[in-house]
Amino acid sequence: MNTPSGAGHDGFEPGLSAIVGERRKLINLAYRLLGSLAEAEDAVQETYARWYAMSRQQQEAIESPGAWLTTVAGRICLDVLGSARARRERYVGEWIPEPLPDRTEWISGRAGDGGTGGPVDPADRITLDESVNMAFLVVLEAMTPAERVAFILHDVFRYPFAEIAEVLGRTPAACRQLASSARRRIHAAQAPAAPADPVAATVGQAGRVRDFKEAWEAKDIKALVGLLDPDATLTADGGGLVGTVLRPVEGSEQIAQYLIHIADKAPGLTLLERKVNGRPGLVAQHSGVTVTVASFSLTDGRISRIWAVRNPEKLRPWTENGQS
8 A cells, every 4th residue: 555645655764763653644544443542542553563573674675664554554443343343232322432632732731741752642643623523433433344444544544445455355446335335324324514614613613512511500401402403412422331321312302401410410510611523512520520521513503413421431531631
């Protein structure tokens, strides 16, 4: 597989710095493929382990080490996706991708590092764009592993199908069909397209999220209903480790009542406006500890989807604040 234009490796020497320099791209690829920061980091670690397991002669025989790393990472992610489907069938409640904090916020939590080259969390390396917003990642979960790999590599990372075929072990024509099938799934799910004006869309969503936060804090059920689309859905992910609803809550009134119930049950809950996967969201803290990270999707100016991640294993970048 050749690296897409703009990131070529002609005459690339398999030195340590150059190989490690591929890490950011691999983390970005693996997170989009797996929807899990922890699994993405594991996949990339395994990719590097395979590289360093080769002899120097074997490494030097590889024309493009960056391309080799991408191909191997893609194959590892494909295997992980296959096993993940079985694991998620046994998952307690709904499964939601791991939410990502804003990169600048994560780095600000690492005050004292001072750029001295200390450990860098993979969250620092994720490029936040429309391909990692929660609505998009949730739709990806409905795809087969092969569809997801073909779609992400081609439509997001712009690899040609001839090179994707090396990852999937299929013909380029078959890979083209897989990507096409994935696009149909996205259209069928009515996944929001990238906004024409991302800045305006972000500002608009930030305003709605702020209104939502204030209505929730005031326990104003009428205001909450007014901010929600009548057919809105709230999905929570506790992973069986913390209490939460096991099935989606549907309808604006039902969601508003549920939120008021939560506010009554958890006095002292602090709501913070934060970027989640690059879009305005909310973080709920109790006694200074992050207990929930919520993502939102809007339809015609109203909140139509809420994804609330409560599984503590998925909140590591938020709870550790980069200071582990």
